Amino acid sequence: MYPAPFRYHRPASLEAAIGLLGKFGDEASIMAGGQSLIPMMKLRMGDACEVIDIGRLPDLSFVEIRDGMLCIGALSTHASIAASEAAARIPLVQEAGGGIADRQIRSMGTIGGGLSVADPSGCWPTSLRTLKTSVQVRGPAGARSIAIADFIQDSYVTTLQPGELVTEIRIPLPAANTGSAYVAFKRTAAAYPTVSCGMELVMDGQTCTSASIVLGAAGPMAVLCAAAEQALVGREVTETSLGEAAELIVAASDPPADARGSAAFKRAMLKTLVLEAGRRSLARSRGEQVKGGHRYA
């Protein structure tokens, strides 16, 4: 299968890219690594007329600590994030990058692309939603910063305005005694997650002072549940309290039944993933080295 004809543009600068985006409007498709766009084009599911290849734009591929934040250039590949020492400061980020699809896809796919596609089963939308991530975008009107909660508006829909593109992801470095994890259930590496869960716990001794839990592929958008987080905050994190949190958030989810599994199975798997993400987060909050990785069929 092959893409339909399109015109190819490779702007030399961010400004030029923004200019092209403005010029072509609806007709434009941004390609970073192409790992989401090219398969859709091959299946002729899209209508891309003007492909703007931003893959080589300078200065957008970095993973570094700056001003107390983990800063990731939009063109950083999943593989480079997984291998980054800076990203290791937030295990969830490293785990998300290292668990996307397979090695080949991780070589080419970028965080900016993965986030902008806003696929409800995508790893970046779910994992980054767990943290206080901000998305830096640039457009004809200049730069702005969007909180991750506002960035994704719906399945496959972001708040990016015409002519805008993502330039950087910023995540505040975690306080001491914080642990995070992202774990998905996937049938195979190259298949999309059936369901996934991101979690971050901040501990004070035995007591949880802050919790963030997000479910992926569990509805049209990332699923959050304040009650579930409250089930952990101010309490000891145990199998029991995690189980309660899992019950609450899974009750708030609405995973669709499809070829990946029935809704009942997905709910059950989500509960298991919440527990697993909780165990890993707790251990990491204590400075323990915990092996990451997804569950596979």
Added chain:
Amino acid sequence: MRDATSRVVVDVTVNGLSYQREIEPRLLLVEFLREELGLTGTHIGCDTSYCGACTVLLNGKVVKSCTVLAVQADGNRVETVEGLESDGKLHPLQSTFSELHGLQCGYCTPGMLMAAKSLLDGNPSPSEDQIRKGIAGNTCRCTGYVNIVKAIDAAAQQMREE
């Protein structure tokens, strides 16, 4: 390369040789290799970046050439199965795949070899688990992966000893 027009000219170095072609921008890297250069060792097995039969190295990084446009390889370096053998000497992976019967129909083999090469380039002593994860993006329908895993392990050992 020229500015955006209906056709674009690309320069790609494949297995050490430089090629220039004028192509449609929609041409996939795998088609470029097969149709423009006649390097048919890289195969197409699916439509959705799943099977990895088309795996090649792009600037040393392992990619699925069915999910890379040829224009993305413009000015870059591509390595394919045809370039594995050097000076008439097979790559250790080619030898161990044959010795240990890590291939049957041979269709997934070029992609599997390139994925394995990139794995060993980055990790000379992978565990069995790491080998399995390293080829998780490559589907083989003949071998049950049993002898592929053994062959990669054996090649790693051979390369460490060399």
Added chain:
Amino acid sequence: MEMKFDGNFEVGIPRAETFALLSDPNKFMPVLPMYHSMAAKESEPNTSIVKLKIGIGKVHGIATTEIALQDNQAPEKASYVGKGNVMGGAYNMVVGFNLEDAANGGTRINWHGTTQIYGRILSIAGGGLSGIAEKEITRVIGSLQDALASREHFEAVVRQAQAAPAAEGLIARVARFFRELFGSAPAPAAPAAAADATDTAPARTEPLRKDPSRGVIAPLGSSIQVDSDGSKQWTGQRLRRKEDERLVRGLGRYVDDYVGGHIAHVGYVTSPYAHAKILAIDVSAAEALPGVICTLTGKQVAAQTTAFMQIGAEPSANLKDYGIAQDKVVYPGEPVVLIVAETARLVEDAVQLVTVDYEPLPVVLKSEDAATDAVILHPEVGTNVSFAGVWDHGDVDKAFAEAAHVFDIGRLHFHRFASTPIETSGAVATWSPRGEVEIVCNNGLPGVTVQMLAAFLNVSTEQIRMKSEDVGGNFGTKTVNHTYIALAAVASRAIGGRTVKWVETRTENLACFHGGERTFLDTKVALDADGVITAIRSRHLDDAGGLLRYEPLGCSIWSQVYPATYRLRNMHIEFSQVMSNKAPCTPNRGYSRMQHIWFMERVIDICAHELGLPADEMRAKNYIRADEMPYTTPNGNIYDSGDYGMMLDKAKELIGWDEWQRKQTEARAEGRLLGIGIGSTVDSGTNNFGQVLYVNPHQVFSGNTEACRIKIGLDGSIVVTLGSSPQGQGHETTTAMVIADDLNLPPDMITVRTGFDSSWNTYSGLSGTIASQFAVTGLSAAHGAALKLKAELLRLAAHTLQAAEDQLEIGVGAMGPEVRVVAEPERAINFWMLSNLANANISNVPESLRDINLNVMDVYKPPFEPVDVEKKIGNQTLTYAPQIHIAVVEVDRTTCQPKILDYAVVDDCGVAVNPKIVAGQVHGATCHGIGAAMQEAFQFDESGSLITATFTDYAPITAINMPPLKTAATSTPSPFSFNGAKGCGEGGGGPLHCISAAVQDALHSEGVIVTESHNSPSILMEALRAPNRAQVVARA
């Protein structure tokens, strides 16, 4: 997928006006947020063609919808009926509204809608599609409500929408592409020339390949032994394969590797519907696309061909199959329009420009429903039942009357999956001016396919040169790609004989090549007091899918393994095959027999559990015993050899049976669901095509044949050609080994040409690589040819060397292969000289030796007798290779995810010609079975759309899903093959049997018996939610 919506809202415009606005598409449609453009349909005044821009986020496409106003009752109600295409799929919708006067002088609009969506978009969008559609509807209603707020506002909205320049659609875009390509010059007159220019690369300056010595493949080094046992025989050695020399270098030559030159490409517009009538086809836009050479509809194909031969008897023989739909489509993915264009890319562009008007028909998906004939797929057949027959052997009534235990077992179901070779099907076809067609393809049964093609194309079999080279896997599925190969030949003929290439996409492959599905009903089992099964009575429904391709032959071959590995003598199976609106069933590794053995293994395990007998004891009691071999089954099959009890012991030892039993006890004490399951299976190889008479007594096949030719070249080289079409089984290597043993030469000196080529004249009417047969059929032919050649060599050498034949031997001398006098090795004549005497320097040979050509062929004909069609008794296969599999599976209590904790398999393939290759076959078959049991299943929605339409959705098994295998081999030589070998490629589906058994062992305490062959966590969760053990009814 079907979705229903309804709601109501009020607007400020009076009812009559509201009605006028809503019932005029020209006014109403532009208000929609996704409005793109609209035109009236010329042929139908009541109908408009509306283009809507529909999308999911950034991914969007133009949906072309044909809508007509119906049930127009002004000013109260009306409805729009529409149908359209978007993103490779199709949809139908009915949107109606009822109007009521509202209090404020406005109108209350009650609306309701139903839409059905078909096609691969369902698979790719996954389960999220209904949520997305719901939001689209909300958006539509919102904007309608907004627009209808007042008349002025409404008119403004309409004006605005109509004035906006419509975004460029695909046709315009493609046309623009070519306009730009050729500058401002008018479009070239000949479309072909236009696209030529598009895809012609600048002159090549570099060599095609980097390797300057292209064409000369250096050997990999010594191919001799890795683990030699010191024997002088090549047979039995673990030789490295000859094939690998090219394959590890990427120098294999597969169908798709025919590139460049002047090749045109073939592709298809396929049906998004599972069942629909074709009302109209419009190819004009596609044909207008520069680079499109021609299109062919089903009717156009039928006008120049003869429908494919049907294997079945009447009425299924009345089925008219042209490989492309005629008046209706019967499964999603069925070809509807064939397109020939200059490049594969242009073919896909053209596919998007073809419009097909369908009328959806009710779909039949379940076999039981198909059997009722409430909806009939093929009117010319008149029934969905393609075959029905009864297998009745022994005295079933008596056995039930005397039984100590009788169990009734409810519905069992074996699911649809496929082994999906990584290389899809393909063909390259060219007609010569002499009216002959050359076809390069990857078909699995070329001997039969040539006959199928000849009849279809209205040519002689001798006008077809059929060829295959390297084939990238098959597993049976490519046995029936003949319809597509034939259509490639039709396409070439349609464009004047120019070479065309068709290579199936993976998405097409998943839509069109499925392994068979079977349902087992009304099963009754009789057992004696010891738990020995004495009789089975059951009703089986096989699902052939929408068309019969090599079916209903599958209806007979399950009976090759009628009693599976068991001794029972009394069986009554009412067997029918039905057609349903799913892809036509193809042979698939274990074809037909694994479904039946899975049934038998379910029976064994269900009875064992109900009787409280351990699975191993139950089997040991019921197995056919080694001392009974060769064993004749109740229907006349002769099981050649094997010791199932010993193999079970070996498998138990391999897996650590006792240790797992102990762990299972511990696990159960902890509340864990851990099961241990055995799967016993036999792989029946070298089939007797005579069994086709069971489904059609008028057929003309019987027995089996395979051909091998060996010639000594003019320079003394030894060249072998075969009738087989190998797909990874190492025929080049094993053939060379067998001939090497016969001629006392090293295998390296024997060149075996790969693949099938009818121009070599080395094939029989049944040649091919199917049904676990090469080790017997192909190698017997090689052995036969080697003996013939050897006889000729010795006769000729005896004359030349003036020695008696029995004093001569073949060996390798200083001048290559030679014949020499044993006692005086320097008295020798090499093969070059001998070939010279036979073929060139013939005057020096006496008349009596001039029949020697050193170019001999042998056709192996196994010793089959005709079958008894009435009683369905006869030997259906020559060899039976048993395998015993044991799996330990734990089912997670929360997620129901099954996990294989340990796996062992013991096989008996008789004498292994190359044990390395045999082990590889066992590994591969085991992986297919595990994939099918654990994660691979074709799934459909209620409208018959395939929701596992891509590899990403179907998710075939990968290295991280495969458990480590513990393997061991035993060997009981077959008395029926010259070398003791048995066919072993298909494997018999062992993993499906043992995983079902293990899952049942894990869940039986929860009241669950396993009735599905697929063990996805979703299915197991449902089973645990609704325990079904009550389905098994014990009767005294």
